[in-house]
Amino acid sequence: MxxxxxxxxxxxxxxxxxxxxxxxxxxxxxxxxxxxxxxxxxxxxxxxxxxxxxxxxxxxxxxxxxxxxxxxxxxxxxxxxxxxxxxxxxxxxxxxxxxxxxxxxxxxxxxxxxxxxxxxxxxxxxxxxxxxxxxxxxxxxxxxxxxxxxxxxxxxxxxxxxxxxxxxxxxxxxxxxxxxxxxxxxxPAAAGAVLDMPPKPDPLAVSHAANLIRAARCPIIMTGSGAQDAGPAIARLAERIGAPVAAFRGGRGVVDEAGPWGLSSYAAFRLYGECDLVIGIGTRLEMPTMRWANMMQVTTRLDGGRSLIRIDIDPDEMARLEADAGIVADSGEGVLALLDALAGHRAVDNRERIAAARAEAAAEIRVVQPEIDYLDVIRDVVPADGLLVEELCQVGFASYFGYPVHRPRTYVSTGFQGTLGYGFPTALGVKVAHPDKPVVAITGDGGFMFGVQELATAAQYGIGLVTVLFNNEAYGNVRRDQETRYGNRLIGADLVNPDFPALAKAFGIDTARVASPAELRPVLARALLTASASGRPVLIEVRLQRGSEASPWPFIHPVKAY
Structure with a gap:
């Protein structure tokens, strides 16, 4: 409007x-x-x-x-x-x-x-x-x-x-x-803002992009935060051109990652070697330019001779990463213009290739334990339209590729800022905005303590958030890096924590403690019902042995980046 x-x-x-x-x-x-x-x-x-x-x-x-x-x-x-x-x-x-x-x-x-x-x-x-x-x-x-x-x-x-x-x-x-x-x-009288009209797609840029698509055999669509409101149009484009749709963080759920065209970031990586065209929609394209390449090296072009189409409302993006066809427009309008230009186009049938990449990726990531098993439980219990807020912890990192997202704006991430400690207070705001939907925050013990005092806020205002706190008594990522890259010289990585359930009870918060994915399943299901029925927040502590979590980074940085 x-x-x-x-x-x-x-x-x-x-x-x-x-x-x-x-x-x-x-x-x-x-x-x-x-x-x-x-x-x-x-x-x-x-x-x-x-x-x-x-x-x-x-x-x-x-x-x-x-x-x-x-x-x-x-x-x-x-x-x-x-x-x-x-x-x-x-x-x-x-x-x-x-x-x-x-x-x-x-x-x-x-x-x-x-x-x-x-x-x-x-x-x-x-x-x-x-x-x-x-x-x-x-x-x-x-x-x-x-x-x-x-x-x-x-x-x-x-x-x-x-x-x-x-x-x-x-x-x-x-x-x-x-x-x-x-x-x-x-x-003077107050009045609502009149928003700027987005730029209209340039017909020449759209025509050039359509020609690149017609010539491509293995295109991949990558979405970012700017594509969150363009899901139906992007799903139609994916079907029209036979392209999988993937996102790293901000663009997840634009197309259902469990549907025929949506893929996790790691499954998309498995197809990237064959890819000859990337269509970036509302995204900075962090995956191919940093996560799948050397993140210390600035690049202004995609590698491997791949063509690039960009749809972005910010014209400066076209200079930050050079595109073969750059469409400056609202994501939805840009995609609709492409669909019109591709009328009658018959794509190569890539569905078997996409399904195989999804299955192979799902099998490979099973080694990231126990994180993937916990994420499987959370995904099974949280409905498709429920919201998950991740945090910078081992389960949070694994959720980048190991938690299928089904709907737009249902996966909330810190993006490239990597703001440790943001998750729990951010999830309170998410729940205030969506009082009738299940909202789950996943957090580590280190990040949670940045905002632990907001348990009082949750209790005082009846914010029915369910928080799953993974307690490994460490800044797990820091500890692993010090062990493997710095001669096991540990400094500032191990933590001494309070009794989290007792602390939550002191704030008037319902609480539970579990030690396995099997234990989490019924506890999380009950917690979501309790939070929904009464508006009472719930804290579930998951006890983990320090250093027991497998590294998720081979699937986030599948090419050595630093």
Whole structure:
């Protein structure tokens, strides 16, 4: 919809800066704000308190969780996730979430304060002052601005939502000085953002791409985050040209990975040697340029003489990785244009080759134990439309290739940022966005402790998330690398943990402990029913022997990369 706020206008009148911002949120259809109030933000949170019938505010025990919950909301819905924290150290605590949102092309809106306007730039040491907050934010996000007076809020809030959602989506930030947020004046009516129209596919580029497809015998379609809303069209293209569809992280579930055309990343790698054409849709193409090549070596072309077609809404992508045919367009519109150009095309029948690659890959990855057995249980218990949030742990890494994804936006990843500790708080935001769907977070003990305090948030707000915590008493990946690549000189890798079930009970969280995939199956099934029926969060600890997990990396980096 080009004007999502067209029917949600707020009348003009006298308002504080905080009230003007909240009116803008309402005009842009915001239903949830994740936030941690503080002195500079009191006027905004007071406005939220007087609009609880229209916007739910979910608190947190650490600012980083506010950012991650907004990321999870935006990543799993495609709508902007909104959060608010105090300036200075407060907003700095959320920068990992902003960087993750930037890397994952996720629409997010950060609302923060500033020191009193007369002190900005004076370096007098006012509460929460940092040298250049706006400049810092601009270095991290797609767009950032300062609202200088309440009357400017309607236009700048609308612009923030336009920037967050137009073209390549991404995080944006707005700041407002303490005194301005508390001050009042006549403010124009708030209105929803009018989003930019995406560029139309160039007919010449589409025609050239269609000719490349007609000449190809073994094409592969690779999808990224930018393809999440184009699944039906991409499935039609896959069938039309006889091409498998694969993704590494962000584009998973665009086409059902258990269907006739969807493949895991490792199964796609098995076909890549025969591939003569790659069609990248809304993706940076990390698989063929880094994961299946030397990740230390920059490349601007695909190797092996393969042709490349790219469909991407960001024209700069065509310069970052050179394409033989580059279509600058919304993914869905670009694919539909290709389908029109390929009318009457009869592809080589690759279905047997695709099925064989899927079966061979599934057999090979069985050596990644016990991770694959645990993922099999989770996949069996979680319905097709249930959501999984991975984390940087051994089971999380194995899920890249060992957890079939059936629906768009049901697999939430940190993308290339690799933000350790993001998973549990992000999953809380995912569950807030999808209260009627099962949501499971998988996490390791190391990453979980980054945000363990948010167990209190889950209990307080009735967020029915099920978290499966794999406890191997180590940063498992670090420990393995130190063992195998650095002469077993272990440093900072082994962990001493609390009794996780006892800790969860102290927060009022339902909990269980298991030690095998067979034990996990009934416990996870009951936990999902409990969380669904009562809204009560559940923590399941899986006990693992330190160092017992097989390395997933041969299937993530099947070509030695470093």
């Amino acid at each position: 080009n004007d999502p706020g067209a029917q949600r206008k707020a009348a003009a009148g006298p308002r504080t800066g905080g009230e003007a911002i909240v009116a803008g949120l309402i005009a842009n259809g915001v239903d949830t704000v994740f936030g941690l109030p503080g002195a500079q933000m009191y006027p905004l949170f007071d406005a939220l308190a007087r609009n609880t019938d229209r916007i739910r505010t979910v608190g947190a025990r650490h600012e980083q969780a506010c950012g991650y919950m907004a990321f999870g909301y935006g990543r799993s819905t495609g709508r902007p996730g909104v959060y608010s924290v105090v300036p200075g150290p407060g907003v700095l605590n959320t920068t990992a979430a902003l960087a993750t949102g930037w890397g994952c092309n996720t629409p997010m809106v950060c609302l923060t304060g500033q020191i009193p306007s007369g002190f900005i730039g004076k370096r007098r040491g006012h509460l929460h002052e940092i040298p250049d907050q706006l400049g810092t934010l601009k270095s991290l996000v797609k767009w950032a601005a300062r609202i200088e007076r309440p009357a400017d809020a309607p236009a700048l809030v609308a612009e923030a939502f336009r920037q967050a959602q137009s073209g390549r989506p991404g995080p944006v930030a707005l700041e407002m000085a303490w005194d301005v947020m508390a001050g009042a004046e006549d403010v």
